[in-house]
Amino acid sequence: MKKKWITAGAAAALLMSTSAGVYAGANLQQIQAFLDPSIKFKVNGKPFQPQNDKGAALAPITYNGSTYLPVRAISNALGVAIDYDGKTNTIFLGEKQDGVPIADSAGGDFRTKDPQLTTYNGKDYKYVFFNNSSGRRSSGFMLYPKGKYQKLYLQTAAVGKDIEEFFVSDSDTDTKLKIDKVNVSDGLKTYEIDISGLQTLYVHADLQEGGNWFVPLTTSYYK
Structure with a gap:
C-alpha cells in the first residue's frame, strides 16, 4: 500500500509545496481536474488529513478516474523523506542514490x-x-x-x-x-x-x- 501511495504522490508533483517560480519555465500541460474533499484517508488505521507546509488542509485531485495526492503531505505521513532539485526539476523520495x-x-x-x-x-x-x-x-x-x-x-x-x-x-x-x-x-x-x-x-x-x-x-x- 505504501508504494502505491508514493507512486500516486509522485504523479502529483505539481502539488508539492514549493515556490510558484519553480514552475515558471516548466513544460506544463493544461488539464481539467476536480478537487474532491469528500475523500477520506487513514494511515495505519488512523485518520489522516493531507496538509501543505503551512498546515492548511489539502483535497486530493480526481482526473480521468485516478486520484492524485499531494507529494509532501503523503511523504510526511508515510515517513518517506522528500526533496526537490529545481535545477533538474526532480523530486526525490526516500534515500538518494548519492550520499x-x-x-x-x-x-x-x-x-x-x-x-x-x-x-x-x-x-x-x-x-x-x-x-x-x-x-x-x-x-x-x-x-x-x-x-x-x-x-x-x-x-x-x-x-x-x-x-x-x-x-x-x-x-x-x-x-x-x-x-x-x-x-x-x-x-x-x-x-x-x-x-x-x-x-x-x-x-x-x-x-x-x-x-x-x-x-x-x-x-x-x-x-
Missing part, C-alpha cells in the same frame, strides 16, 4: 581542517569534528538535515579512552535515535540511522579523562 556529506550542515566547536588532527589510522579525512580537550566532559554538535534525507550514515571513533555513552537524538523532540558505547578497539564505527522528516539532530558523547572523540565530516553522509 551528501554532513560537512556543510554540521555546527558547533571542534571542527577542524588541521592535518595534525584530521588523520586517523593513517588516513587524512580532511575535515573532522575532533574533541581533544582535557578532563571528563560531555561534547556534542548539531546537524541540520531539514527533512530532506531518509538516512544518516555517521562515522565516529574513540581515541585514547572508550566513549562511555554516545547518542544521536532528534533535537526537536529530544528523542534518542541511537545509543551506544564506543570502544577504542572498535576503530571507526559507522551508524545507520533513520532520520526521515527530521529537521535538526544532536550528536553527543560522554568522554573520559584522556579520551578524545573523532568524527569525519566528509565520509559521514546523508542519503
